[in-house]
Amino acid sequence: MKTAFIMQKEIRESILTPKGFLWYILTSVILSVLSYLFLTNRELSLLDQGTMLYMIMNFITALGVLMGLVLGADAFAGEIERGTLEALFLSPVKRREIAAGKLCAVLTNWGIIFAISLPYLYIVGKGGQNLLPGILYLGVLGTLLSLIFSAFSMGLSARIKSMKNSLIISFFIFLLAGAPIFLSAALRRTWFGRIFDLLNPFADAVNTFDSVVIDSQGLSYQTGRVAIICIYTLLCIWFLKRSAAKVQM
């Protein structure tokens, strides 16, 4: 129950604010521009519809992860810097309840981004292949990725106690996770590229979207990658729990 109050506080603090809404309006504007370009621009509009859907899904996932990282970096370090964490720690709330409340708020943020993206996914994927499986996989894997990266960033913020530093490290991790996008196809086919792709939860999610939406492959093809994402989720939640328990003023 206390987790719910913390979550409610976090939502009011981070989401139902001008800053929060600005993020959502920007998300929606970017998705509007992308969808319009995909569907009307001469070259882009003639991309295969599955490819368009896949590209939009990647963008939404990256956005959710990025916002999760920022909110996670603020979770403990931001409160310490603003001097509000001490009062929270004085109250009879367990550290893990605080962490869980904050994590749930980040998931709510992801839920809002996902909800914002649904009309765009529909108009881009309508009449094409695998729209529904695509949305389903985006919902599940996006939630797990959001958990992974925000829990990690939150744990880091609890240990480092500096919002600036935890943000820098979190962004570095985000870039590292997004690196496969920048790697050439040839490099990704090398043993290094393959291992990096497999061990990178972001790449696992992107490759799963590719497999589901473009290649129309079923669940049995996805189990390995989804299992790796699940393992990362558990590891990061464990890291957050440990880090939150150790926070001292």
Added chain:
Amino acid sequence: MKKTILTLSMIFFATMLNYTYAAASGRITISINPPSVQAKMGDRITYTGTITNNSGKPVTNLITYISLANVTQGKEAPMDLEDWSANKAIRVDTIAPHGTYMGKWPMRLIDSGGYVAYITVVDKNNNIPVISMMSHLDIKRVLRLNPNNVLPVAIGEPILIGAVFVFISFKRRPGVR
């Protein structure tokens, strides 16, 4: 201008070569169908190439592929078919004596303009490739302002989120509530 002359010369040379070689050797001939196409952007068409073995012996290990060149004034260039067609090259193992092989090249028309398509057959045992006649492809531009009803969503959703924000801000004015 140089580029235009070069491209047209290449096409002319290829065409002449087709006639010349087909006439000279006669062992393999290739035809392209349809010979001309009028279509609009986004349409899907399929080119069919018919390779005929005119000799009394089987021919083996042929490679055949389609090429597309933009001949629109000022845009003359060979096209990268990556976005236009999935099937670029087809390997033909054997064509029996006096037999034929039909290859199909489905194509999605992604840009407007005037094009020529032609099919080439490469026989490893001959030094000169066999090239079909050119099929003229005229693609009309399609202006799609609201495909899949994208406009209401693209314009409406940011406005809707903004309206929700204004509503919440109005309910929670700074200072006294």
Added chain:
Amino acid sequence: MIILVENLQKRYDWHTALDGLDFSVEEGDIFGFLGPNGAGKTTTIRILTGITRADSGRVLIDGHNVNTESAEIKKIINAFPESSGYYEWMTAYEYLEFFSHLYNEKRLRRETCKLIESVGLQGKENHLIYTFSRGMKQRLGIARALINRPRILFLDEPANGLDPKGRKDIHDLLINLNREHGTTIFLSTHLLDDVERLCNRIAIINFGKIVRTGDVKKIEGKGTIEDIFFLSTQGGAP
């Protein structure tokens, strides 16, 4: 005794914050904890309230070990930290209501308003905190520290930033809490006037060690609190 501190030690990297602290506080005391800046006052309060762990030593609050029974302790204590921040986007009422929820306190709106009134913020309950002056925020912080009706109240420089009227109001509030409800008050301050006015016992800390402790009245027999403070923190004897 309601607070017992034995041989408390705390180091931060290269700096020793507490170096074998020993003292005790009786129930019903208003205990003045004095010391110059950096003497270890805030660290001591953080350890006593369980938000920082000591490296060694023992702290018992009402017989409960602060390291192992923090849930029990949190029910009977509360604190007003020196560097207290606020959720400035909340109203004063929402702020106290939020903490009431964390204490599982089902308060009526009337009770919360009464608490707000008790710290002199009447009429401000529906104002957003960011519109408050520093003094008003201090008062709200003290109201938050009273939300669970604590038996022991730790206050770290509560009068900082308050005008004379505000200071007097806080003094009256603390005296009232102590007399009417028997609340033990642990007051960390460097305002010696406050100590003279409020406290019955004091401890003076310097370089992480208690250098003087005793009843205010007995100490005052040997000189003013100010004299004792300066002599103690300079290493001399009164």
